[in-house]
Amino acid sequence: MDEFYNYHEYACPENDNIIITHHPNPYTSDGTRVVRIPLLPEPSYPQFSTQLPGNEPAAIPSDANHFRGIYTWKGQHFGMGSISPLSNYITRAEFESIVTKINSLLWERFGNTWFNFWWVIINMLMYDLPRGSVRIWTFLTGTKDKLESYINEVNKRFDREDRNIRIVSPEKNGFVSLDWIIPSQAA
Numbered sequence: 001m002d003e004f005y006n007y008h009e010y011a012c013p014e015n016d017n018i019i020i021t022h023h024p025n026p027y028t029s030d031g032t033r034v035v036r037i038p039l040l041p042e043p044s045y046p047q048f049s050t051q052l053p054g055n056e057p058a059a060i061p062s063d064a065n066h067f068r069g070i071y072t073w074k075g076q077h078f079g080m081g082s083i084s085p086l087s088n089y090i091t092r093a094e095f096e097s098i099v100t101k102i103n104s105l106l107w108e109r110f111g112n113t114w115f116n117f118w119w120v121i122i123n124m125l126m127y128d129l130p131r132g133s134v135r136i137w138t139f140l141t142g143t144k145d146k147l148e149s150y151i152n153e154v155n156k157r158f159d160r161e162d163r164n165i166r167i168v169s170p171e172k173n174g175f176v177s178l179d180w181i182i183p184s185q186a187a
Contacts, residue, residue: 006053008036008177009060009082018071019060021053021084025181027168033076033185034168035086037099037178045110046175047103052095054083069185077185085182089165098154098167099178105147106170147171 012018022033040047054062062068062081066088069077077085086095148169155166168179 006036006038006049006056006059006082008038009053009084012071012073012078014073015071017080018073018078019081020073020078021067021082022076022078022086022182022185027172027179027181031184031186032181033085033183035084035180035182037180039175039177043111046106046170048099048170048178050096050099050103052087052090052092054081054087055092056082059083075186085185086165086180089163089182101150102147102167102170102178105150106175109147 006021008023009019009021012020022035025032025034027034035053037048037053040049049056053059054067059082060080062079062083065083067083067085068079069085070080071078090098148171151167151169158165164183166181168181170176170178173179
């Protein structure tokens with residue numbers, strides 16, 4: 001993976017200097033924003049980038065280590081590089097540690113080769129009838145509960161530390177991204 005980038009960021013359609021790195025929160029209408037962490041391209045099960053946005057090898061460079069909103073578009077501050085406002089609330093090391101743990105829980109849930117082997121065999125024999133087998137597997141092993149418990153534990157720690165960020169369970173968006181809720185970046 002030589003040149004990985006965050007496909008959830010893009011140049012503003014009205015001003016190429018503005019890089020959109022945070023988005024309206026689709027989970028609530030409280031004005032908060034979402035920073036999306038992308039799926040990695042290689043694994044056959046959900047795994048998210050462990051690099052804090054702006055630190056990917058193909059990130060758009062910036063002259064700062066933290067987010068600096070220098071442009072305003074649609075009432076929100078944005079910067080000139082890939083660094084997102086999330087970098088103002090969490091360190092690279094803490095971010096990497098949290099996402100690495102989430103990835104290990106996702107591997108435990110979806111990357112188990114024995115489960116995949118038997119699921120394919122049963123699926124072939126039963127002509128694709130056991131669609132609920134993934135749900136049954138996660139119920140029997142408790143792997144869904146482990147992921148949800150870990151995310152809740154991290155969010156409670158953020159609350160205790162008065163850090164206005166939260167992780168959204170990737171189940172809520174079908175494992176498309178690992179969403180982090182941050183405060184509004186309103187101008």
